[in-house]
Structures are given as C-alpha cells and as structure tokens.
Amino acid sequence: MLSRVANSIYWMSRYLERAENVARFIEVNLHLNLDLPEEINEQWAPLINITGDRELFAQLYDEPTRENVMNFLTFDRENQNSILSCVRNARENARSVREIISSEMWEQANRFYLMVRDADKNNSAVDNPNEFYTAIKMASHLFDGITNATMSYGEAWHFLQVGELLERADKSSRILDVKYFILLPDEEKTGTAIDNIQWAALLKSASALEMYRKHSKLVHPSKVADFLLLNRNFPRSVLSCLDRAVHSLHAISGSPLNAFSNKAEQRLGRLLGDLNYTQIDEIIAEGLHEFLDSLQTRLNQIDDAVYETFFTLRPLTNNNMQFQSQA
Amino acid sequence: MPLDFKSYQTDNYYDELIQPSGEPRTGAKILVNRIESLRDGDILSRHKAAEASMYNMGITFTVYGEEEGTEKIFPFDIIPRIIEAQEWKYIERGLKQRIRALNLFLDDIYHKQNILKNKAIPEEIIRSADSFRSQCVGLDVPQSIWCHITGSDLVRDGDGQYYVLEDNLRCPSGVSYVLENRQVLKRAFPVAFEASRVLPVDDYPSRLLEVLQFLAPQNLSSPNVVVLTPGMYNSAYFEHSFLAQQMGVELVEGSDLVVMDGFVQMRTTHGFQRVDVIYRRIDDDFLDPTKFRSDSVLGVPGIMDVYRKGRVALANAPGTGLADDKAVYAFLPKIVKYYLNEDIIIPNVPTYVCADEKERKHVLANLDKLVVKATNESGGYGMLIGPHSTAKQREEFSEHIHKNPRSYIAQPTLALSRAPVLINNHFEGRHVDLRPYILFGKDIYVMPGGLTRVALKKGSLVVNSSQGGGSKDTWVLRE
Incomplete structure (x- = not known):
C-alpha cells in the first residue's frame, strides 16, 4: 500500500488511542483526588508531568488548577495532545484514507470529532466530567469494534494495530507513573489504606480492576505494576500490546517471527524479549519510575523505526537525475 | 397540512416540473401525485434524515476562509428534476457532437493548426489565450483523445430552449454528488422512483474505470490506474476519494509519485510500484514543476517527459483548458461546422467577445443588461450580473474591459428555468442549471442525468456551490 496511506492509518489509530488514554488519565486523577485526605489540596500538576507537556502548559497557564489542567488536556487547540486535537487529527487522517477504511469507520471518526467539538462549545465536560470522559472511552471502543467488524485483516489493518498498540503500551506505562508523581503527606507511607485505594483507582482507570482481581485478589503495588506491565492476557498491559504489535509488524513484512527484516522489527523484538524474561521484583528493585522512563524511550525509538522503514521511501536520486537529464 | 403544489407559482418562468396552468408536466405526474399523497411532515422528515446522513458521512465540501468546521454539506433539495426521454435524446446527441468537435479541435490546435490556416476562427483568439499550453504542442495523446471527462453546463431559457453555458474540460467536479443524491432519493421516494422508470447513473465509476484503462500504454493486461488529488484540503477532496x-x-497525492527509471512510480510500504494511468484532479499548472509552475508542490517533477513518451496516460490531457476559454467557446458553432460539417445541435448562449472592437462597444454600452464573465475563470468568480449590479461595479468592470479586452466576454441575462424547491414546508421556484457528465473512451457515454444545480437564494441566478448553490437529483425517464 502507499506509504502515505500507511502513515495516515497508523496515526489515525494512534491519535484515537491517545484521546482515549488522556480521558483515562483525567478520570483516574478525578478519582484519586476524591480519596485524598481533607488537608491535602487537589493535585493536578502530576498529570502534566506524565503527559510530558509541562513546558507548553507553563507557557499557556499560570497555575495547574483542576480547571486549567482539564482544559489544557481536553480542549486546548494549542496542545497537540489534547483530546480535541487528537480526535481532530485522527479524523483528518481518516479523511485522507477514506477510500481504504470502511465507511462505518470514517463515520465513527467523524462523529467522535463532532461530539468533542460540541462538548467544547456547550460546556458539558465541565458540568458532568464523568459522563463526558466515559463517552470518550466508549467512542474509541466503538471505533475499535467497528474496525474489527468491518475491515479486512490486511496490511492496512495491521498498520492500524501497530499504531494503536504502541500508543496503548506507552500510555499504560504512563498511567502507572501517575502514582509516582502524586505526593502523599509524610506520615502516609506505602501500604497504608490511602495508598491501596489509589492503586485500585489506577487499575480502574486502565479498565483493569476486575481482571486484576481474578488474577490476584488483594491490591498490592508490585502486583499492580506486574499486571499492567507484564501480564500476557490483559489487553492493555504493555507486554500483551507489544506481543500483538510484533505479530502485525511481521504480517506486514512477511518475515518469520523469530527473525527480523527491518529496524522496526528488530527494536520491537528486542524490547519484547527483554520484557518476556523480566520479573517485576527486578523492576521494582531498580526503580519503577526509571524503568518506565526507559520503556517510553524505547517505544519512541520503535516509532522512529516504523517511520523510517515504511513511511519515508526515498527514490534513488541517481536514476531520477539520469532520467531528467535525458529529457 | 400536507404539502401540495396548489399555491405554487411558476411566475412566467419555464418550470421543470409544473406547467403554467399548475398541472404537473407529463413526466412529473407520478412524482407530484406521490408527494401530495404523503402525510403531513413526511417530506420534511425525509429531507432532514437525508441531510443528517450526509453530514455524518462527511459528504461535504470545504469553505475557504473559515477556521473550524470548514466543511459544509453541499445543500441539497429533495425534489428531483425530471427530464423526459425525447428531451434527453436531444441533449445526448448535442453533447456527443460537441465533445467530438472539441477533441478534433484540440488535436488540430496542438498539431497542424489547420483551423487557423483556413481562417475558420481568428488566430488571435488562440495566440492570446492564457490557457494555450506551448508544452503540449506536437503531443500525441493516447487514442488521440484529449478530453476524457467533461461536464458541460446547460441552461434553459424562458421558452424552454436548452443552451450550453460552458464546457468544463479541465477537472469538472460534482459527479459524486450525483451518485450520492441518487442513493438518498431512492430511499426518499422508492415508489415514485420505480414507477417513473428512471435511467440509472450508478454505473458511472465502472464506466470511468473502463475509459481510464482504455488509455493505458499498450499491452498491459491490468494497468495500474490511480486518482491524483491535490490533497484533503481541496474543496473537491470528498469526490476524489x-x-x-x-x-x-489508489488515491495518490503528488508526493506519493516519483519519476524513476523512465516511469512514474508510487511509493509503497513494499517499495516502488509503476503507475500506468493517472486520473488527475489537479490543474495543468501544478502537474509538473519542471514544465509548468515551478513552485508547485502538488505535482510530479518530470511527469510530462514520461507522458510525452507514452509511458503513462493522463486524463484529461494537459492543454484542454484552451477549449474552455470563454472567448474560444464563442466560436464553437464554427468549430463544429469546420470539423464535422454539421450545424451545432445545442446552441451556445449568444456571446459578445470583448476582444472584438464592435462587440466590445456593444458590451460597454449595455453593461446593465448583460452578464460579463472573465474568459479564464470558472466557479462563478470574476462575474458581473448587469441587472443586479451597482453603478460602481459596472464602472469597475468597464475599466477592466478597457484595460484587458481579451479577458472578457458578455452574454445576455437569461431567464433561467426554475424548479420547485422545498422551503420551510412549502414549495418555491428556484433557478437551476444542469451539468451532465460525458466520458470519451472507446465511444462517448453521456451519463443520463447529471448534477442539477440550484440557486437556493430567492431570485439568484448563481448556482455555484461556492456562492450559495445547492443540488438536486436529476431523473431521466426511459422511453
């Protein structure tokens, strides 16, 4: 397929997944703050830290208040990672590949954008945040469902999967990081009631609480991290996302799973190998936050490799020049 | 109160559906009876449902100069226009004649120029045309066809006579709306549609593909055909896609294509792949920065050389815009006579060419009665509608014409025919034109129907979508 089309499909699904996850971040923070002891003020700065847009936020707003942060992450057009920017970009990408995706998929991408745009106008997100952010998640799920029910499992579908899964892996790792940035008062130590409540809220924001409970009954920090990072079966865990992404990459290139034929396969395969043979105790011992940081860096490098491998085909300039000078 | 046509006024205009007596025309009887038998509010709700589905499907065009929500649905009226079989046969014959003559004309102009040597039309008109492409001189186009896709604009005057207003030979757009409108109308009026015996338009895309494949360089069993778009910010992007x-x-953009090893190739995730036929929806000027405008980023550097060698086909051929020039258009009756030795079947609107001194004088003296048009513009831009103009506007145009007479023509203001349009739960007459689409491959195919454009503003004569126009489905009836 055309490189440009593959690029658009990849970003269409990345942006939709990103919009969904920003909604999850905001949701978890709303819950976490509800459970904070009274003497502690609401904390919204951590959200800006984990999305990595601290500098831009500082340029645009004074204080990381609830209102400012929610607006920055949801509707701010200056912020390329706000939900509105994401769904707008996703829709623009969808529009540029309308003839490749099913019309139902395009229609959902279009509806999704119109819904967020209207919410910006009529203030419904501020009036009823729970309902709004739930609607964002549902709109993204609906798009996934429509995709899987209407699109052939061909090359385009695999690019869509790679985009969605890499994005989801990155964001699941960042959801874990929320906990790192939330400040607890000195007397509150890990393992206390409030700590456990927060870990549970975190699982909930990844839609993981019920599945986690089937896996380990009690909420325990290292087990939560284990579940969100290394679980093989949970669809939002980093390992499970990357495992499916590697299958799609190999379906695109046609090379066998245990070998690599391009840089993207090599980098992703190596990261997956590391995760496959890592235990959560080792991660905790070396520092969870540091591990997540390096994971995110490696995911970015995989994204770079996908770009170089599939989207930036350069003609051999010699041939090109030769032909032009013949004329 | 159910909708009916009892209070509908034709106001001395030729009406496409209703006779001056208030009775429906023969072909419209079934439809009108059906509409009048519907329950109150039924049509309005069908119309709203149709609009909502168009919006969600993004069947939209882009409005320039507005920031967000730059897309609007192309306003659409639910009452179809109806053309009876006999009338259609006339239109079909007339359009085929025009396309044959226009193609012979283009091939002649870019080769021997016999028509100029024989002084059948003034040489000066061609020499001075901006749309003449010197890059195309001597070009042997595949199958000697220059213009494969045409969308001529027809209008009707007060007496019901059809005229061709202009031939759009570059990249005529709108055919996607015809196909979508038909889908919507089949759902809105299934009973009347079936009973009226309407000719189908739905096979247009497959016929277009046949034409494009026909142009492919010889001996290719399955040529690679692509559509070239300027990109999704183009107002007709929906149609390209x-x-x-x-x-x-494949829908490609200029940046997807590259000239390599003597062929046009597209960049894919598995390397380069050869392209054989390009239905290009970008203007000549942007096609090849090494031959036309050097600042173009929409085109493909070197593509004209590949084309000249017959290694890729382009539809339409570059250079067709010459026959689109409104001053050249004025000579079409002579062009038809010269190449086909026939009288023109569908007449032109009488046209005064300002490059001619005598005609210019007439135009300048009658600016308040005439419609003045720039010869190299389309889409309703660069126009003065005399009877609706202010003294200041006429002053401006008079200056333009004095300064650059070759760039202007003028035509009498026609009493364009009207058709009923649904407005706030009743019907009102609005002016319409008709753009049928013509494909020229192995033979000439005229799509039965086409885009009926309607000036939705009361009294307005401008039907262009960029100027507040809308569209209607067009039903051509079987014999």
Missing part, C-alpha cells in the same frame, strides 16, 4: 474508492484504485 469517493471515485477512487468506487473504482477500487
């Missing part, structure tokens, strides 16, 4: 999808071919 729609046609590519319906034909099952």
